[in-house]
Amino acid sequence: MARIDQVIPRGTQKRESLFDSKLFLQILQYGGLFTASVIFLFPFLWLLSTALKDLASATSVPPTLLPPVWHWENFRLATEKIPFWTQAFNTVVLCILNVIGTTISCALVAYGFSRIEWPGRDLFFWVTVSTMMIPGAILLVPLYGMYRELGWIGTALPLWVPSFTASAYNIFLLRQFFMGIPKEVTEAAEIDGFNQFQIFFYIILPLTKPALTVVALFSFLYVWNDFMGPLIYLTDEREFTLALGLQAFQSRLGGTEINLLMAAAALVILPVMVLFLFAQRSIIEGISMTGLKS
Amino acid sequence: MTKRERKKLLLGLLFTSPWIVGIMVFTIIPSIFSLYYSFCDYSVLNKPVFIGTGNYQELVTDSVFWQSVWNTVYFAIIFLPLSTAVGILLAVLLHSVQRGRMVFRAIFFVPSLVPLVALGILWRWILNGEFGILNTFLSAVGLPAPNWMGNPDTAKLGLVISSLWGIGNSVVIYLAGLQEVPKSLYEAARVDGANPFQQFWNITVPMISPVIYFNVLMGLIGVLQVFALPYVMTDGAGGPVRSTTFYTMYLYDHAFTYLNMGYACAMAWVLFVIIFLITTITHQLTKDRIVYGSH
Numbered sequence: 360m361a362r363i364d365q366v367i368p369r370g371t372q373k374r375e376s377l378f379d380s381k382l383f384l385q386i387l388q389y390g391g392l393f394t395a396s397v398i399f400l401f402p403f404l405w406l407l408s409t410a411l412k413d414l415a416s417a418t419s420v421p422p423t424l425l426p427p428v429w430h431w432e433n434f435r436l437a438t439e440k441i442p443f444w445t446q447a448f449n450t451v452v453l454c455i456l457n458v459i460g461t462t463i464s465c466a467l468v469a470y471g472f473s474r475i476e477w478p479g480r481d482l483f484f485w486v487t488v489s490t491m492m493i494p495g496a497i498l499l500v501p502l503y504g505m506y507r508e509l510g511w512i513g514t515a516l517p518l519w520v521p522s523f524t525a526s527a528y529n530i531f532l533l534r535q536f537f538m539g540i541p542k543e544v545t546e547a548a549e550i551d552g553f554n555q556f557q558i559f560f561y562i563i564l565p566l567t568k569p570a571l572t573v574v575a576l577f578s579f580l581y582v583w584n585d586f587m588g589p590l591i592y593l594t595d596e597r598e599f600t601l602a603l604g605l606q607a608f609q610s611r612l613g614g615t616e617i618n619l620l621m622a623a624a625a626l627v628i629l630p631v632m633v634l635f636l637f638a639q640r641s642i643i644e645g646i647s648m649t650g651l652k653s
Numbered sequence: 654m655t656k657r658e659r660k661k662l663l664l665g666l667l668f669t670s671p672w673i674v675g676i677m678v679f680t681i682i683p684s685i686f687s688l689y690y691s692f693c694d695y696s697v698l699n700k701p702v703f704i705g706t707g708n709y710q711e712l713v714t715d716s717v718f719w720q721s722v723w724n725t726v727y728f729a730i731i732f733l734p735l736s737t738a739v740g741i742l743l744a745v746l747l748h749s750v751q752r753g754r755m756v757f758r759a760i761f762f763v764p765s766l767v768p769l770v771a772l773g774i775l776w777r778w779i780l781n782g783e784f785g786i787l788n789t790f791l792s793a794v795g796l797p798a799p800n801w802m803g804n805p806d807t808a809k810l811g812l813v814i815s816s817l818w819g820i821g822n823s824v825v826i827y828l829a830g831l832q833e834v835p836k837s838l839y840e841a842a843r844v845d846g847a848n849p850f851q852q853f854w855n856i857t858v859p860m861i862s863p864v865i866y867f868n869v870l871m872g873l874i875g876v877l878q879v880f881a882l883p884y885v886m887t888d889g890a891g892g893p894v895r896s897t898t899f900y901t902m903y904l905y906d907h908a909f910t911y912l913n914m915g916y917a918c919a920m921a922w923v924l925f926v927i928i929f930l931i932t933t934i935t936h937q938l939t940k941d942r943i944v945y946g947s948h
Contacts, residue, residue, distance in 0.1 A: 384749075385750075388746055388749045388750050389750065389753075391742075391746050392746050392747070392750065392753070392757045395743055395746070395757075395761065396757060396760045396761075399760050399761055399763075399764055399818070399821075400760060402764070402775055402776070402779060402818060403764075405775070405778075405779060405786055406775050409778065417784075418784050419784075420783070420784060421789055422784060422786055422789055464671040464672070464675075467668050467669075467671060468668060468669045468671055468672040470668050471664075471665050471666075471667070471668025471669035471672075472669065475661060475664050475665045475668060476661060476665075477658075477661045477662040477664070477665030477666070478658070478662060479662075479665075480665055483669070486676070487672070487676065490676060490680050490681070492925075492928065492929060492932070493680065493684060493925065494874075494877075494878060494921065494924055494925055494928060495878070496878065496901060496904055496917075496920070496921035496924055496925075497683075497684055497687045497918070497921040497922065497924075497925055498679070498680065498683045498684065498687065499904075499905075499908055499917070499921065500687060500690060500695075500697070500908055500914045500917055500918050500921070501682075501683035501684075501686035501687045501690065501918075502679065502683050503697065503908070503909075503914075504686070504697055504914075505683065507697060521675065521679050523671060524671045524672060524674050524675025524676075524678065524679060525671050525672040525675050526675070527676075530672065555664050555668070559668075580766065583768060584768040584769060584770075586768075586769060586770050586880075586881040586884070586885070587880055587881060587905075590884075591909060601768075602768050602769075602770045602771075603770075605768075605770050605771060605774065606770050606774075606884075606885055609774055609885070609888075610888050610889075617778060617784075620774060620778075621774075621775070621778065624770075624771040624774050624775055625771075627768055627770070627771050628767050628768065628771050631766050631767065631768065632763065632766070635759075635763060635766055639759065642766075643758070643762065643825055646762075646822055646825045646826060646829075647825055647826060647828075647829035649826070650825075650826030650827075650829055650830065650864055650867055650868065651826075651829055651830065651833070651864070
């Protein structure tokens with residue numbers, strides 16, 4: 360009897376201390392994650408809060424966390440301060456053109472680099488990968504000179520035409536995926552009399568939809584966020600993209616009407632957040648992929 | 654060449670034809686011109702005039718150039734270790750929990766999608782010396798509340814803080830790396846009595862070393878080309894007193910503000926050499942320390 364009494368408490372004791380340290384660890388882990396989340400989310404809260412305040416409460420010392428009165432009209436007012444909807448339209452058109460151009464051209468080229476064997480292919484691919492080392496700064500001046508000769512400065516042409524001629528990084532990424540498809544899949548189609556374009560279109564593209572989605576999404580995000588390109592090539596405010604228009608709005612305000620500036624910034628961020636909501640999986644997988652595959 | 658081989662060659666060239674045009678027109682030919690311009694006095698308005706190594710000689714004695722190099726190096730030295738440590742810490746925390754992992758990951762990731770112009774405008778407001786919310790918090794807990802972007806001593810730190818908000822990208826990559834580490838390694842270590850810290854240093858770090866290398870290298874190349882954020886947060890001036898004039902900003906100034914395009918090209922080629930050297934050297938140094946898995 361005595362022995363059993365001694366054994367049982369000891370057993371529970373051990374389990375409890377193990378449970379305790381596990382619980383302690385869990386509290387530490389979730390505590391850390393919650394703290395970090397508050398820090399990461401706070402700037403968004405502050406953006407919206409300032410955007411909804413009137414100017415007096417936005418610049419009150421000490422600041423109030425939430426707006427005393429919620430000025431929803433600030434969003435409308437912000438869009439009237441700059442040609443917001445014109446610039447939004449420009450940005451969307453530019454994004455669509457780039458998404459189409461990048462996805463189609465990179466898929467075609469990646470196919471040529473992966474599923475067809477031809478002399479010189481590997482050398483050409485090696486050259487392609489090497490060009491990824493060239494920083495954009497090197498191309499800045501000669502491209503500007505070229506576009507100037509063509510009369511493209513002040514137009515959106517330099518911001519979308521090059522996307523139709525593919526880009527090394529996306530070619531590299533798609534090639535990885537195209538190579539992952541077993542030879543047997545396409546050989547069967549060849550025997551059935553499919554030509555290369557049919558195989559590309561009816562077999563390879565449907566099989567690599569996730570990768571193509573990633574390329575399209577990243578192309579969209581890149582163009583939506585791009586600042587330097589529009590800054591260099593666009594001169595008329597009615598041709599601006601939203602990113603450039605937002606900066607122009609800021610420098611014109613010179614620190615006044617911060618509430619409207621925040622409202623405009625929130626409107627520029629919003630579409631990206633909506634896109635993330637719908638394409639979260641693809642975006643996160645795409646990012647993970649770039650880290651693990653290259 | 655047989656008929657079949659010729660057909661394959663034609664097909665290959667046909668599929669890659671957009672890129673043949675792209676690489677020639679938008680990469681290789683401009684690079685050659687860029688190299689030539691770097692030895693020229695060139696304003697884009699006039700024809701380039703060959704001046705030999707004049708631009709490169711001028712760079713050596715240009716104090717603002719060296720200031721921009723220093724600013725960039727200073728930013729890199731603070732930002733890269735911080736972003737690596739915070740990135741790995743957040744990823745390890747994410748990896749350690751089951752419930753809510755996706756939600757927390759989304760929270761950390763989302764700021765990295767915010768367009769840099771909007772990010773810069775928002776953080777300039779948060780860091781505002783007079784009305785900024787960060788200083789309200791800092792004062793509340795008795796910490797110094799500097800005029801972040803208005804003071805040459807703290808402006809770069811302000812940029813570091815703003816940039817750290819956007820590291821979610823690397824958190825996602827680190828987490829993906831952690832998920833690839835076989836669980837059996839940790840089990841074996843536990844049997845041998847390794848504590849969590851020993852497990853972290855002896856298993857986690859070596860196993861995700863390729864991912865760390867990738868993130869640090871990408872981060873470094875990114876830092877060398879920092880442009881939009883300091884531009885937006887300083888109205889394009891790189892101030893106060895040149896404290897946030899980063900390499901690419903100074904290059905941009907020469908190209909498009911002073912129309913000193915030859916000089917800008919020389920700067921770009923120096924940048925290329927720097928990136929090339931860093932990539933090769935880090936590759937050589939880390940070659941033996943990085944553990945590449947079988948997959």
